[in-house]
Amino acid sequence: MTTSATERTSVVLAINGSGGAGAITAGSMLLKAAARAGLYGLLTRAVGPQIRGGEAVAILRLATAPVECAADRCDLQIAIDWMNADRFAAELNLGPESLVIGDAAAEEVPEAIAESGARIEALPIAELAKSVKGGRPNMVALGIAAAAIGLPAEALEAEIVETLSSKGEAAIEASKAALAAGMEAASGIDFAAKLTPPDKKEKRWIISGNEAAGLGAIRGGVRFVAAYPITPATEILEWMSPALVKAGGSLVQAEDELASINMIIGASYGGVPALTATSGPGLALMLESVGLAIASEVPVVIVDVMRGGPSTGIPTKSEQSDLNMALNGCHGDAPHIVVAPTSVADCLFTTQWAVHLAEAMQVPTIVLSDQFLGQAKAVIDRPADVAFIANRKVETAPAEGYRRYAITADGVSPMTVPGIAGGQYTADGLEHNPRGTPSTAAGDHASQLDKRADKLTKFDYGQHWAEIDGDGPLAVITWGSSTAPAREAIEIARAQGIDVKLVALRLLAPSRPDAFAEALKGVERALVVEQTHSGQFLRHLRAEYDLPGEITHLCRPGPLNFRAQDVLAAIKEAK
């Protein structure tokens, strides 16, 4: 493929195959090798509904600068075989510019792929694999992909040695030979996409949003987790379980989400910063006890990795439709914090910040991540160390007559924890007086409601409440995983001479009307972007903020994430 190699800044490659073909393994190895070579990238994967095995596709977007969302189009698809490959057509978005390489011996190309207009070529993938003793087709596919983007064989070979170190020398040699065969075979195919890594090589990480959330939690000071497995949040727990032990904490696999939330409330009452991770159905079960944490002023962090809803919905796909529930799902007047990461890398910062906010204000904090952010693996610059850690106002030497829920200027009352003599109190979901004694008095109810609301509105959230970038008469207002395609679209628009401002909210509750008004100064029109069916985010904005008169709404449910072109088209319409 060296004949007509053109310089590119971003290439999208997909490797698909049936269960056991190793498409995801090949994709992960390619991402790591590309990162070693100095490229950035994003790996997403899609699988069939089978519990184990079944068709799978690894979609890699490799680039010379950081990338945070799916690309508009797939440039090169390598099909180890065609089993149910048409299932992935919508995700891949093939077009006449795309190249699809299939196995020469395979049956006919699936209809959805043929109809895309993509150029289709055949290479003897299976035969080449067979020509090497112990060779596997996915390593041939890896070779083809490497050749396509101009990755040197050494980068891939190093990756093979690392990945297969436990399988022995023979397996390593076989994979290297299959890789070489793939690279060699690809040389005859015309594909114009060469990536040159940037010169400056910062320290890079490969991390998924779920892993980043786990690390952010530990950086923030979380040392207790209780949770129930649920797609697509489970990786947070699987990463945290051994990590917490090393950090001196612990994880309990609870019997259900009702137990998870109450276990973390118990642990945090004991003074240990605590977190649970779940998805929509789990959060729905937890909400009664989120109210308990609000009323008893016990800090906890709940990460909701959102998936398609309602009900069981689409467990393996992304959506932003838990927003209403996260904001308004509790009974009573129940102020709490809701934050959302704006990228895979930001899952670290936002979760760490969430721990800080929860602990500082003694309040439950919900982190709204989603399946895309959680399960995508990204090559990122090493995230900066931030100072946000759990810093709870603890009363270590309570005076006689200590009042746990004393009314204070900032609404936060110093709390004692078990073990502190003279600080005994009973935390309660019943309304109470400043001492904590249950009370039905109107005065106590009003003053405790005020206190719990005030402590959130009086807090200084700094500049982290939103990501604001650029200026212009048009603002794109968005949140969560819709931020990255919006950001990319805005860059394209700017290059085309259209001035657009980005306002991506990280803090969804409490609202910041003054900061929002400041951010929208001079803005005449807004484009609101969200991945829901009913427009939950726009309705929230309308309820809480003053919006410009002209609103364009890009609102679409999952499972497909927005692409930059979707947002760009809406920007042009709104302009």
Next chain:
Amino acid sequence: MDATPMSEALTPRDYKSDIKPVWCPGCGDYSVLGSITTALAELQLPPEDVAVVSGIGCSSRIPAYANTYGFHGVHGRSLALGTGLKVARPELTVIVASGDGDGFSIGGNHFLHACRRNIDLTYIVMDNRVYGMTKGQPSPTTEPDWAESALAPGGTGLRPFHPLVIALASGASFVARAFSGDLLGTAALIAEAIQHEGFSFVEILSPCVTFRPDEREWRKQVHPSPVEPTDDPARAARRIMTDDGFNTGILFSGERSAYAPARPEGPVVEPAYFEAEFAV
């Protein structure tokens, strides 16, 4: 909430708060409160190192009446609250207080799994076979023909739940039955339960004289268990399933190891330690 007088011996009074209970006159739960404070005094546990955790119901009001740390949570989830607290702060003595509705109906699943984990908690269930706080509906332990509730005219017709046997089947390592009318006997059982390493379950027959005046008769029916406690769960289960439901004492005490979260093999690491696995 005076500071603990460390110099002299603590008395049951030192474990009582100054908050007046909401219970009806004659309620068995007053005596249970007395038994808990007596047991704590017997063990001389500093009040600040004890937490009493509960859910919702008459019995669940108990934490506020003790001068220990306390948590009055939501309905049915007291064992989960207590589990989180105990795992996070294993050095504390955690007592979970519940009733037959809170513990066996809405909180039934947590009961099974707390027994299964064998977590080192003491679970005290004040069983009065009725929902008292909502004014007299049948609970999981109510007799099938109890017909005094408008919610279940003619009775539920349902076989009562058998908590002691279910605790055994689920893996609890200490099972006892007590009667609230015997304050000191119950206190002794609670003290044994607190000292037991693992999940200790004490079912206390605690009459509701308001909605179940018939339970005043329990005083005449209860009697100490005629046999020594066993460490064989099958034998204990057979005894419990065939007795008259009124023999009190430790009915099972085994030696299964208590739930112990994994501890780090080496020194505790700083968060920066985890960066290596992500670095390219």
